[in-house]
Amino acid sequence: MATDKFVSRHIGPRDHEINTMLDRIGVSSLDELIEQTVPSSIRLKQPLAVSSGLTERQYFRKIHDIAAENKVFNTYIGMGYYDVITPAVILRNVLENPVWYTSYTPYQAEISQGRLEALLNFQTVVAEMTGMELANSSLLDEATAAAEAMIMLFNSRSRAQSKAGVNTFFADENMWPQTKEVLITRAKPLGVNLVFGDINSFDCDDNTFGLMVQYPNSNGEIEDYKVLTEKAHANNCRVAVATDLLSLALLTPPGEWGADVVFGTTQRFGVPMGYGGPHAAFFATKEDLKRSLPGRIIGITKDVNGKRALRMALQTREQHIKRERATSNICTAQALLATMAGFYAVYHGKDGITRISERIHSIACQLTEEIEKLGYKQLNKDYFDTIRFSIPEKVKLEDIERLSLELEMNFRYFENGDVGLSIDETTNLDDINWIVEVFAKAAGKGVPTICTIGDACIIPEAFKRTSDFLVQDIFKKFHSEAEMVRYIKKLERRDISLTHSMISLGSCTMKLNAATEMLPLSWIEFNGLHPFIPTDQAKGYHLMMDELREDLSEITGFADVSLQPNSGAAGEYAGLLVIQEYHKSRGEEQRNVAIIPSSAHGTNPASAVMAGMKVVVVKCDEKGNIDVADLREKSEKHKDTLSCLMVTYPSTHGVFEESIIEVCQIIHDNGGQVYMDGANMNAQVGLTSPGFIGADVCHLNLHKTFAIPHGGGGPGVGPIGVAKHLVEFLPAHPVVDNNRKGITAVAAAPWGSASVLPITYGYIKMLGGEGLTKSTKMAILNANYMATALKDDYGILYTGTNGRVAHEMILECRHFKADSGISETDIAKRLMDYGFHAPTLSFPVYGTLMVEPTESESLQELDRFIEAMKGIYAEIKEVESGAADKEDNVLKNAPHPAYKVVSDDWNHAYGREKAAYPLTWIRENKFWIDVARVDDAYGDRNLVCSCEPIESYMED
Secondary structure (H helix, E strand, C coil), X not given: CXXXXXXXXXXXXXXXXXXXXXXXXXXXXXXXXHHHHCCHHHCCCCCCCCCCCCEXXXXXXXXXXXXXXXXXXXXXXXXXXXXXXXXXXXXXHHHCCHHHHCCXXXXXXXXXXXXHHHHHHHHHHHHHHHCCCEECCCECCHHHHHHHHHHHHHHCCCHHHHHHXXXXXXXXXXXXXXXXXXXXXXXXXXXXXXXXXXXXXXXXXCCEEEEEEEECCCCCECCCCHHHHHHHHHCCCEEEEEECHHHHHCECCHHHHCCCEEEEECCCCCCCCHHHCCCCEEEEECHHHHHHXXXXXEEEEEECCCCEEEEECCCCCCHHHHHHHCCCCCCCCCHHHHHHHHHHHHHHHHHHHHHHHHHHHHHHHHHHHHHHHCCCEECCCCECCEEEEECCCCCCHHHHHXXXXXXXXXXXXXCCCCEEEECCCCCCHHXXXXXXXXXXXXXXXXXXXXXXXXXXXXXXXXHXXXXXXXXCHHHCCCCCHHHHHHHHHHHHCCECCCCCCCECECCCCCCCCXXXXXXXXXXXXXXXXXXXXXXXXXXXXXXXXHHHHHHHHHHHCCCEEECCCCCHHHHHHHXXXXXXXXXXXXXXXXXXXXXXXXXXXXXXXXXXXXXXXXXXXXXXXXXXXXXXXXXXXXXXXXXXXXXXXXXXCCCCCCCCXXXXXXXXXXXXXXXXXXXXXXXXXXXXXXXXXXXXXXXXXXXXXXXXXXXXXXXXXXXXXXXXXXCHHHHHHCCXXXXXXXXXXXXXXXXXXXXXXXXXXXXXXXXXXXXXXXXXXXXXXXXXXXXXXXXXXXXXXXXXXXXXXXXXXCCCEEEECCHHHHHHCCCHHHHHHHHHHCXXXXXXXXXXXXXXXXXXXXXXXXXXXXXXXXXXXXXXXXXXXXHHHCCCCCCCCCCCCCCCCHHHHCCCXXXXXXXXXXXXXXXXXXXXXXXXXXXXXXXXXHHHHCCCCCCCCCCCCCCC
């Protein structure tokens, strides 16, 4: 193979090393290994019909040509999406920096302190701006945040309300249409009676548990909701508020007039529009609702030595514990985008954000004045950035649209013929003149010349913010670029990412995120487009997305793919709704039972319940496989109500189950559909496919198999592929016609997180069918090489018929505890001293470690990890033999932070060198940890989730 082919850059082991690896495994060829691993009954008979791989240079030219097909106009549509100025210091040092975008979700706090601080900053910004007591560290988008607010209030009803069946949720009709649509989608399966209406005529009755308003509303009008909120509270009805975070620099925050939940998007805080995403939604609430708050919360705690530390708090990943009793199926967030938004606030501070807000409002006021002089009437009495004009009788709306497009501008057009403009931080004097020119020419009047930007403010005193915000030191110190870049770098040094070492997380597929794939993300042709522009301005996007859908359809064996779901869990949910809509179309609405193996990822049962299904758990046998007899019995028992099976393949246990075709047939024979969780597609691509196996629906984690980076916990993308009979039910969208007539929208934007799709597009185009298949084979090779090396020391919990694992494996660690007292957590923490992120901890089997090396890791890196694991095994044996103390040993005290290793106060029975440099090669590139093992329980007992002074907090 030519060395300029991308596959040689993507795959870690060199061709000459493969035979060495195969010898150690005990097979003669890669094909023999695949034959022993993947059942012959499910292997594809033909190679993937995906075009041959491009070189990186060829792809760069191709994506450049595609980008050129997109037209970047000045867009004043608003509706939750606005042009922004991303500070270059953030663009270059965060968005384009692999330390920030290749790190994993901070479940291992000690090696994630930088990211955790950045997210704590984000939470502080949200709490401060909204006037609320508590905020989480982001959700997927504004529309799904609205749905989470509705569901949280539904689940937080009083006992009396719940017992009485109170189920009405009232939402103002003047909310974004995409938000209303997602509310409809999410309310229906849960039995929430969702009512839209005029908020001014709202009359709270005893059957209403919550109401939702937008502030300012979708017309741009600022309404006074204080009396309404008091009225609602008097009737045991809670209030959720969608708001524009930037406007709250000038407007009274909802928390100050009684809101119970405040949510929205932080897109305006320096995150480009990106044709719809990804953007970090925010979600804030009152203290008494903290244990119902969806998503992740970053909290302050201390480490075992009393030093301040950060970690994820409360119910993080609660769906894995509660499963079908979970109140949310959220698994990923938008950590990278939340980090950018938090840094934006740090860089600008209160004064900078206030100046930006005042300038936006002043321009809106100035345009109102100038356009009204031309005979138009501005309809919004009180507004922040959005103005709405009725058109004089003699003015033609089509003239306004034509003239605006000639000047490369997009306005908002209301259904009744009004025209809207939403001003953003990029709007300048030239833009003001061009906007006025359109209205003047359409009215047949002379075009005035405006020479300066005004400074008017017409926000009434009753709406003006009087409280202070962003008062913490963090928002006052880093306003020069030099200081800002140093702060970013300081946090960067506290995080492990793929730039440091392999991240061997089972089920999470932390593979190479190639630089060539990432480059287009910074191009304005991709990130400067509003999702609701005319589609002829986004021809490049649609060329790319159409090709991507075709390739993903080929890879999955399905008829079509929807790109709308913006996370894996959202993909699960969307896929289940598609199945339910299919049953409904056949007059079988009673089909609502989802059969789920006990080994399933926790989001599976959580998603099923959210989709209105009843979960029936099927057992796994002693080898970790689905118990086929139990499956058959339960399928036949529920044959009249069976909706689907949710199955992960290869299994969550890391094995290609031989019975999968039989399993699918049993479900189909009993009237159900097969939903395949695509978490483990990295072991399928090119060798088999969900469609070939017999599945009807599958979601894909593009942030796993298809190279979109994890970003410290997001962005994620979870498109769903479906068989031909389900295509008509794929998600539609209320604003942009995406040629779907199926289920209502599951995300705010028509094509989800569109701006990161070039990554997956590039991954597929550069690997091609042959390279994709080789990547899968190499993932299986790397996993079996590692399993062979570690099985004697640790033991592999589950293997296939021939003793092989798929692309991941579960290391048995439970037997250590009885003899040495060493737990899987101790092993995970000790790996940090060796410079590695821990494998997946205690999932899917408690007391184990699940390892997935991916195809991108080189033989040298695999050997380093193996040597580290063997080193830890030797340390466990020292404890077992009594050579090391059972309590005071390197494992129980791990990790060993720099401040402790260099301290004069060293009173351990082992030396500093053993603690910090357990292997010789660690000296060459030591990752120094900033904190010792964190105290999670202390943090949950003393919950602090914003950048507050901590001196009194740490006195204990």
